[in-house]
Every structure is written in structure tokens, then in C-alpha cells.
Amino acid sequence: MxxxxxxxxxxxxxxxxxxxxxxxxxxxxxxxxxxxxxxxxxxxxxxxxxxxxxxxxxxxxxxxxxxxxxxxxxxxxxxxxxxxxxxxxxxxxxxIPQQDWVRIEKGLIQRVTALNLFLKDIYGDQKILLEGILPPAVVHSAKHLRREVAGLKVPLDVYIHICGTDLIRGDSGEYMVLEDNGRCPSGVSYVLENRRALKQAFPEWFRGHAVQPVESYGADLLETLRQISPRQETNPVIVLLTPGPMNSAYFEHSFLARSTGIELVQGCDLFIEGQKVFMRTTRGPQQVDVIYRRIDDDFLDPLAFRRDSVLGVPGLLRAVRAGQVTLANAIGTGVADDKALYAYVPKLIRFYLGEEAILPNVPTYLASEEKDLKYILQNLAKLVVKPTNESGGYGLLIGPHASRKEIEEFRGRIRKDPRNYIAQPVIALSTHPTLCGNKVEPRHVDLRPFILTGKTTRVLPGGLTRVALRKGSLVVNSSQGGGSKDTWVLDS
Amino acid sequence: MLSRVADGLFWISRYIERAENLARIADVYLQAELDRAAGRKVDWSAILQASGASESFATCGLPVNASTVTSFLTISEENPNSIFACLNRARENARMIRDQITTEMWEELNRAWLELSGSAGKSLRRKGPSEYYRELRRASHLFRGTTASTLPQGDARDFLDLGMYLERADATSRILEAQSLQKDQGDVEERWAALLRSCSARETYRAHHHVPLEATGVLGYLIHDVKFPRSLHYGLVRVGEIASRLAKPEDQVEVEALVLAIRARLTKAPVAEGTGQALAGFLDVWQAELHRLADWMTERIIGGKLELPEVSAWHSQQEQQQQVAERC
Known part of the structure; x- marks a missing residue:
């Protein structure tokens, strides 16, 4: 031939x-x-x-x-x-067409605003508990509640400065919130790198499309971090605290340090003196005002949290409490992205903002509520069961895909510790054409937009589209066979 | 600049330079081995000794010959200072301080690592060691050139240059030492030519010396020349300049005195006697002096020896770095 x-x-x-x-x-x-x-x-x-x-x-x-x-x-x-x-x-x-995006953007801003108000309330007056809107047990049993910061004021009353909210689309294409990531959401570097790479490899695809740019993220992040410095009169010294090069997201940490121009530090570079934070430099100690930390609360300060932590800075909590340094995100935000609390977010929005949620939740059953528990145990084969404190797609039960043995195992676990589980109906995430070998086939996707909050709240146009590359799979996490796509918000 | 960053820059540069010079030594003696016609026999144990690898090689229990020694210097996992190990550490350091160097520098170093170490390196070595060593020198030069044309003058450049010149002053002396320790000194003209070639100095030397190659001229050039970028003198002078720029005001006098003392001793190099034990002994002292100078600079300029955690603590650090969940 x-x-x-x-x-x-x-x-x-x-x-x-x-x-x-x-x-x-x-x-x-x-x-x-x-x-x-x-x-x-x-x-x-x-x-x-x-x-x-x-x-x-x-x-x-x-x-x-x-x-x-x-x-x-x-x-x-x-x-x-x-x-x-x-x-x-x-x-x-x-x-993503402009009209969809406008709604998503509004919905995300509404949600993160409510979560910040909730955190201020929970670490402050706790009105939402006093008024009976939220069962106190949901908050008090949350693994990531940090009693150490109760009563502490934070600059601008903002706790979640950087948020990555996961969205999915249901059967009729409606956008729903799957989870809020208010601790250390990652993936934004891929949004920027994917765009850069795609422009180089297939520039012709961009012609005829008015794609909203994403490049401003570094500048916006820097601006957000500057706004929360405790020393507003001087040029703030801002650092990004990374666990170190062995961490799976280290590329992103150095990428963000480069695109903002802030210093990338490890715990061993910092020390506390007189309740102030300093970094060790070749010209002597230099005071630090803002720490964009990419390590969990647990590891931040061995004197306050996990004692065996070698990644943190001994005494950091005291410096935070003294108001000498601001952490982004603040300590204790994990209580807001707890999966049991998630079910109450529409109520939080109503309570704090007097508005209805623009972006709906996925229907959620709480194993800690007796009625829900009964439903969950009767319908395990139809539901997705999630532990409330895990992330990264670990420890899930996807009922329709699970063996009888797995289902029985989960039944035992849920009975033993109901507070630790929620269940949701299986939502077949929307699909998107994806290159599989030489063919174009549908694969399931989700969307993680990134939201920055300082004096104002800004959403990066688009976000990270994660795609489950295995046929039929609904798990998009990078650790479990997921990939990503460039995401275009189109000006109409 | 963070002390940890300064230390990282300094060591990226040292490891690249070390890898380049190992390639130079290995290459030139592999070539010499081919010149059996000249009746010359390469003493590979001398090369191990000059590279400071005798002891670690001995523990492997291998016979000493061209193939075992060059592979030990190039890829062996038993050798903590093999070319592979140097590339790995240079790249690991660069990854750690990725935000402090330019994208172009990082890509050049990352490319070298992808192509010249690990499995990619194997395919390259199949092309033959000479080609591999040439590629390695080229990678080093590309990194230096990229640095010169993309990184602004300032502390970061200074720490990179400091590492490069310090390592080179040491490495050139090891190339000379490898020659000095050869038992069979062979054909004289050919020996000096090989020595110059291993330092990329043959043509530049020829351009200024129109007489037959002989000891005083060649050794004088590689040790004392004030313009040749790989001479001991040149390296030391650059180290001194950069160190004074970086040192705190209160350390100025001390750093200048330290460098001057080493320079004074350098003038007493026994070049007239040609290579041999006297020169080898002198070079050993020179290397020890550079070592002390490096320690002083780590302490006073970089900001103190970074305390390495105990092995067990180091492991828990690695584990914890991995434990920190990133929600993606």
C-alpha cells in the first residue's frame, strides 16, 4: 500500500x-x-x-x-x-461560556464569603450555634477545629485567602459544589502551565476563540498576601512555606514563588524571636510578615500541634497570636471544609448573607443523623460514602462499583464511627471529549476554580479541569489516574 | 538571600564543575590508553587517587583497569562522587531552589540530567564514552553560558561563581595530580599535550608559546597564568574577589588575608621539576588549603554550616514532607 x-x-x-x-x-x-x-x-x-x-x-x-x-x-x-x-x-x-461563568463566579464568591463569616463566628461569638442553626456537635467533633485560635482576630476577618472549590455537573448539566478546599488547595500551577503549553503546541486552536487569560494569578495572589500583612506601613516580607522538595506539590510551590517573586522557605529557614518571625539570610535575620503556608496545621508548630513535626517553626502559633505574622490560610480553616459541615453550607449562606445558595450542593446524608444513617445503611450499594476528614479521593466507597465484601466492610466502619462518614447519591460527573490513543472518547471531568480573598474576592477565570482518564472512572484525583485539561472561559 | 539558598547555589555550581572535570580526566586517559603505540601505560590507580576515590573504589573489590575505573568515576552507585551522583545532586539542589534561578538555567540543567544520568544516560553511553564526556562538558558550558546571559549580577550570580571557581581551582589541581602520579611518564611531548588538552588549554597555550612543549611552560601555564580561566591562580583570584564582595564588612580583612596567604604559597609551586611526587605533594597541600577556605566561607559568608539532621530525623523529615496532604 x-x-x-x-x-x-x-x-x-x-x-x-x-x-x-x-x-x-x-x-x-x-x-x-x-x-x-x-x-x-x-x-x-x-x-x-x-x-x-x-x-x-x-x-x-x-x-x-x-x-x-x-x-x-x-x-x-x-x-x-x-x-x-x-x-x-x-x-x-x-x-465554558461567559453566561455560565458569570453565575459560577457569583456562586463561588457567595460561598467563600459565607465560609469566612462562619470561621469568624466559630472562632468568635458562635452565634450560629447559639441560634440553633447548626448542631454544635458538627463543629465540636470536627477533626480540624483548632481550639488554640479561639478568640483570635485575623486581618480583614479573612481566614480562607486561597480556596479551591470542586464543582461537578449533574445529569442536566447544572453545576454543583462537590467540596470546598479551604486548607491548602493545590493545582493552580497546572492551570497556568497547561495554558502556556497548549498555546505552544496547538496555537491554531485559539484562533476564533476569545479565551479569558489566566496569567494574572501570580500578581493577584501577591496583592492578596500584601493586603493581610500586619505591618501595612512598610513593604511586607512575604514567604511561601513549603514542606520541602520531597513533597508531591513542590513544583507548584516553587512555581508560585517564582510567579509572585516571594521567597520559598522551609521550616528550618525560619525562627521566632520576641514573638516575631525571622528568616536566616546571608545578611543576617530578616523579619517576615506574611506566610503563605503549604503545610497543614498539624505540622506548623511542634510546640502547639504535632510534637514530632520537623517541617514547622517552633513558637509560630505564639507569633500568630501576638499578631506579628499572618498565615494564609489561617489556622483552623479545616473546620469549614469538613464534609459533615458541607451539608450545612446552604444554611450558612442563608444565615450570614440572607441569600439562597447560587450553586447547589450535592444531596448529602450525614451518618451522624439517625434518620440519614438508616437510609445510608439500607442503600449502600447506590451511594458514594466518604470519610469526612480525608482528601485526595482516599477511603471512598463507590457503592455501584463495590464488591459485597467492601460494602459490608464499610457498613461496619460507618456503624462504629458515624460522625466520620457522609453519603451522597452517585452523580455521573459530566463527560468531555478526551484523546484516548488515536480516538476521541468521552471521559468524566470536574472543575476546580481558584478563589482569592483579601480586601475583595477574585476568581481565576476557569480553573483546573481534572479528567478521569480510565474509561468509566469517576475518580479524577491525580494520585489515582487522573489527568488535566486546559479550561477556557470564552468571552461572548 | 536565605542561607539555605546561598548554600544551594554554591553546591549546584560545585557539582556541575566536579562532573565536568571528572569527564575531562576520564576522557583524556581513555584517549591515552589508545596510544599504546607510544609505549605508554596508563596508571589508573593514580587517577583514582587524584580524584580522591581510592578508598571507595577499594571497597568494591574490582580490578583496576580502564573500564572499571572510568565506570566507577562515571556511573557507579558505590561512588558518592561519580558523575551521575554529581548530576543528581546538582539537579536536586536546583530543584530545591528552583525559584532562585532562571527558567532557562533550570531547563538546561534539567535537560542535562534527563539526558546524561539514569536510563537516558545509558543510551548515550552506548554511543561511546568519548561522545558522552563531550556531551557532559557541553552541558556544563551551556549551563554557564545560560547563567551568564540570563541571571542578573548580584548575590545569586556570586554564589554560583564562587562555587564554580573554587571547585575548578581544586579540580585542575587534581588533573595535574593525576599526571604527576603516573609511574610511566611516557613520551614527554605527548604527555604535555594530553595534559593541556584535558584542560582545554592546548590551543590557547600554543598561541602564546611557540617552543616545544616542556614542563616549566605547561605547568606554569596551568598553575600561574593570570588570564587562562582554568589555571589555579585564576581560580583563586576570582574566589578572592567574589568572597570580598559577599563578606560582611567585619570579615573583609580576614578574607583577604586568607586568600593572600594561599596565593603566596602558590608562587612556590615546584614547576621546574616537572610532574612527579614533589608536585603531587604540593597539590595535596593546595587542596587542603582550598578546603579550609571553603569551610571558612560556609561559616562566614553563607551563614553557618546548615545543621544536617541526624539520619533518623532526616528520614522523618522526608516522610513528613510526603505526608502533608495537598488537595489535588
């Missing part, structure tokens, strides 16, 4: 693949049905059809090489060879 003919066959099959793209039962971002592309995606589909298979292969190879060359990798734990892997990147971008 002559070579050119072989090429033609291949090309036809890709075209056919696109034309026959058939979404499953879940809401699909691109197609309403087999071959029926929504108006939003028509431009992109046309560009895709113009891509020669060799060009596509070459573009993908150069994408991968560029991630590797730039060291955009995460360390694989428990691997003695110290292997580093790239976070898989799917080149087909996810599109």
Missing part, C-alpha cells in the same frame, strides 16, 4: 471518530447526542478536524517533552528510584 494512502485511512478514521463521537448517559460538555455538537464547541470541532494525525502526534509529544523539560512533575511516593512523573495532560480544552 502506498504511504499516502495509509495516511489517508488514518485521517479518515480520526474524522470519523469525531463525527461519531457518542456520549454516554452522563451530561456531555461537547455533544448533545451522537454527532450532535453544541454550538459552543463547533469552532473547536472544526479546528480538530483540520489536524493531521501526524501533527496531532507531534503536538502531543512536544507537550509531554515540554512538561518533562520544565520539570513540571510530581514525585511518586514509595518509589525508591525517586521517579518523577508528569501529571497527564489532555490537549482537548474544556470550554
Amino acid at each position: 502506498p504511504k499516502s494512502e495509509g495516511k489517508k485511512v488514518k485521517r479518515d478514521s480520526l474524522l470519523a471518530g469525531l463525527a461519531e463521537y457518542a456520549p454516554g448517559k452522563a451530561f456531555d460538555e461537547m455533544a448533545e447526542g451522537r454527532g450532535k455538537v453544541r454550538g459552543l464547541y463547533e469552532g473547536l470541532r472544526d479546528s480538530l478536524q483540520l489536524v493531521d494525525p501526524p501533527r496531532l502526534a507531534q503536538g502531543r509529544a512536544s507537550l509531554e517533552a515540554s512538561f518533562l523539560r520544565r520539570g513540571i512533575t510530581f514525585t511518586v511516593y514509595n518509589d525508591p528510584t525517586g521517579t518523577e512523573r508528569i501529571f497527564p495532560f489532555d490537549p482537548l480544552p474544556r470550554l
